[in-house]
Amino acid sequence: MWKSVLRLAFIACAIAVTAPAWPQSSRPIRVIVPFPPGGAADVLARVLGKQIGDTANQTIVVDNRPGAGASIAYDLAARSAPDGATLVIASNSVVINPLLKRVNYDPVTSYEPICNLVSSPMIFVVNSASSYQTIGDLIAAAHAKPGALTIGSLGPGTTLDIAIAQFKRVTNSDMIYVPFAGGAPTVNALLGRQIEAALVNYSEAVEQIKAGRLRALATASGRRIKPLPDLPTVAESGYPGFDSEVWLGLLAPAQTPAEDIAQLSALFTAALKAPEAVQKLVAVGLYPLDQCGKDFANFIRAKHDEYERIIREANIKLQ
Numbered sequence: 001m002w003k004s005v006l007r008l009a010f011i012a013c014a015i016a017v018t019a020p021a022w023p024q025s026s027r028p029i030r031v032i033v034p035f036p037p038g039g040a041a042d043v044l045a046r047v048l049g050k051q052i053g054d055t056a057n058q059t060i061v062v063d064n065r066p067g068a069g070a071s072i073a074y075d076l077a078a079r080s081a082p083d084g085a086t087l088v089i090a091s092n093s094v095v096i097n098p099l100l101k102r103v104n105y106d107p108v109t110s111y112e113p114i115c116n117l118v119s120s121p122m123i124f125v126v127n128s129a130s131s132y133q134t135i136g137d138l139i140a141a142a143h144a145k146p147g148a149l150t151i152g153s154l155g156p157g158t159t160l161d162i163a164i165a166q167f168k169r170v171t172n173s174d175m176i177y178v179p180f181a182g183g184a185p186t187v188n189a190l191l192g193r194q195i196e197a198a199l200v201n202y203s204e205a206v207e208q209i210k211a212g213r214l215r216a217l218a219t220a221s222g223r224r225i226k227p228l229p230d231l232p233t234v235a236e237s238g239y240p241g242f243d244s245e246v247w248l249g250l251l252a253p254a255q256t257p258a259e260d261i262a263q264l265s266a267l268f269t270a271a272l273k274a275p276e277a278v279q280k281l282v283a284v285g286l287y288p289l290d291q292c293g294k295d296f297a298n299f300i301r302a303k304h305d306e307y308e309r310i311i312r313e314a315n316i317k318l319q
Contacts, residue, residue: 034073203285
């Protein structure tokens, strides 16, 4: 009996270690999400928020603040008190926006990076009735008829728009970019044969791929993705200069104390490692990362320089 009691006590201690409590657990933590409910960033915030609430007795309040290409949320977070009580889920757009339009924040100096939480792969897809079997087929068709092939994706100034500009430059292809308001309209247009190809988030196309209505040609990221292990990357297909994927991380306002950043990092990474949270995230195409503190800060600086170069080379103008 006593052995059973001791075993249970040990397990309880182990759980407490993996789910650290926020020092002021009576104070809710607001996580600003720059996008509407139901999207990847919102799902991430709510899954981790529930996990943290269940295991660390810490209330996480998800505050959706969409608009202005996510700049409203980023600006709000940058102006919030640096006390660890207000955070923001940031994606590629936190770096891209200042390069394309006037905003009231700086991606490098306005925040304290906590952790890069998940990545979401993007894939090139065509209608299953298309004659294109590989990404090489698609590129060859674009070379054969410059300015004729249509490729759809999310609207101007977004991560996917920048990725298509980079893809066209790396492959020396002249394609007609067709912008859409979201991933679902892009997929619907592809299903209706209104466009010939598309670049979308994996999570937006997975069900149609499983149903055999869409065919995946390549993944845009620099590594293959687990659900489609036989799907090559664009780089593996002969274009090593191409690598693009969506990432979602957590930022605090600049000058948030280092001890608060450390506590928040431990809190969210513990939630991110919980098997039940991982299962929910992977199911929607969100793959946990392990990049915090200085590593995440260096990643943001590197992405800023990378996007600045891509935008300049693609001659994308300030909006």
